[in-house]
Amino acid sequence: MRRLLIASAAGPELSAAAVAAWAQAGVELVDGGELFADDDDTGERSAAGRAARGGEPMLLVLPPGGARASAALARGFADFGVEIAGLVLTGGADAAAVERLAGMPVVRDLDDVARLHALAAAPAKRGEVYLVGAGPGAPDLLTLRAVKLIRRADVALFDRLARSPVMDLIPAHAERIYVGKRPGAHALTQVQISALMVKLAQEGKRVLRLKGGDPFLFGRGGEEAEALAEAGVPFEVCPGVTAASGAAASALIPLTHRDHSQACVFVTGQGKDGPSGLDWPALIRANQTVAIYMGLAQLDALMAEFVAHGAPPDTPAAIVDNATRIHERVIVGTIASLGAAAAAAALKGPAIVFIGSVATLRAKLLAEAG
Ligand code: SAH
Numbered sequence: 001m002r003r004l005l006i007a008s009a010a011g012p013e014l015s016a017a018a019v020a021a022w023a024q025a026g027v028e029l030v031d032g033g034e035l036f037a038d039d040d041d042t043g044e045r046s047a048a049g050r051a052a053r054g055g056e057p058m059l060l061v062l063p064p065g066g067a068r069a070s071a072a073l074a075r076g077f078a079d080f081g082v083e084i085a086g087l088v089l090t091g092g093a094d095a096a097a098v099e100r101l102a103g104m105p106v107v108r109d110l111d112d113v114a115r116l117h118a119l120a121a122a123p124a125k126r127g128e129v130y131l132v133g134a135g136p137g138a139p140d141l142l143t144l145r146a147v148k149l150i151r152r153a154d155v156a157l158f159d160r161l162a163r164s165p166v167m168d169l170i171p172a173h174a175e176r177i178y179v180g181k182r183p184g185a186h187a188l189t190q191v192q193i194s195a196l197m198v199k200l201a202q203e204g205k206r207v208l209r210l211k212g213g214d215p216f217l218f219g220r221g222g223e224e225a226e227a228l229a230e231a232g233v234p235f236e237v238c239p240g241v242t243a244a245s246g247a248a249a250s251a252l253i254p255l256t257h258r259d260h261s262q263a264c265v266f267v268t269g270q271g272k273d274g275p276s277g278l279d280w281p282a283l284i285r286a287n288q289t290v291a292i293y294m295g296l297a298q299l300d301a302l303m304a305e306f307v308a309h310g311a312p313p314d315t316p317a318a319i320v321d322n323a324t325r326i327h328e329r330v331i332v333g334t335i336a337s338l339g340a341a342a343a344a345a346a347l348k349g350p351a352i353v354f355i356g357s358v359a360t361l362r363a364k365l366l367a368e369a370g
Helices: 016-024 047-053 067-079 095-102 113-121 144-152 165-169 190-202 221-231 243-251 299-308 338-344 357-369
Strands: 004-008 027-029 058-062 084-089 128-133 155-158 175-178 206-211 235-238 263-268 288-293 316-321 329-334 351-355
Touching (some): 058 067, 067 084, 067 144, 084 095, 128 190, 190 206, 243 288, 243 316, 316 357, 329 338, 351 357
Parallel strands (some): 128 235, 155 206
16 A cells, blocks of 8 residues: 555645545645645745655645646646646546546545545556657757656656756656766666666656657667567657757758758768768768768768769868757868868867758858848
């Protein structure tokens, strides 16, 4: 039997008799008043708010209202990470309708001790994993769904994003596990990271796996999803703004444009077998944009390959370093000039390279945007 906390989103007068009955059922009353009556200035939280952040299951007392509004309110709390064991209605809403719309059990009668017993005896929440794309850097490029999933986390696994403001959205009670490279220690292998996620989810935790950009674009999200599926762990993938999209928007380099490019190809400059594994004839085609991820370290070699495979040396090219971040830098040139320009600017990355005549649009858009 688990402890259930009662939190009120309504602030109703709970009768002494009901409170006593609930206590008998093993339901602890946290008279939280408002669930999220946090005071941002003092940092004080209601008892219910603290418990909610601690991931404890609770009975949520809803204010009087229609079924739809009641369900929406309950789902809103759940989206903010409150673990809801059941809903208590204080108005005349149709309990069955609320149950169906919210997808949560409803306690119809405040004195229904048997029902409370049943809810308290229900199995604890199921563990699951969220593979969440955090976008290229600017925190306001996160999707609303990403924010929702981040707020639900009991434990967060991260690597590159250690210093990202996105990390501030992780609930204070959530454990944070760094799985990237550490000075003097080996980084966890991909297999170890996947195994850790499976283990944490099997312990009943909601595991957040935060990734830069989009999880399914050069982010090994596919490999992690495979491991989770094989282990039978429920998971959800939340897309993120990929570096090419973020960089394109912020550097004013449209990825496609009817006068320039009818296709856009995303490639990695660092495949398992190095850049030589790329399909060069496909990449040097006219009227397309090539976005190269992880290309900075091999920039000279990559540009030389383009020329060697027949691309005109004056093909426009650009590099966007730290796209969407405060230190963003953009260099526009040609495939012949880009390597030297990037070296002169001492770019450190992460950086994305664009090849194609769309790179020339930046100057025009900048000039015309005033
Ligand atoms: N899943 C990520 C890509 C991870 S691979 C995504 O969808 O964006 C890492 C590469 O992404 C870097 O080498 C770089 O090429 C690119 N990248 C990530 N963040 C970037 C940024 N803010 N600016 C420019 N390139 C970035």
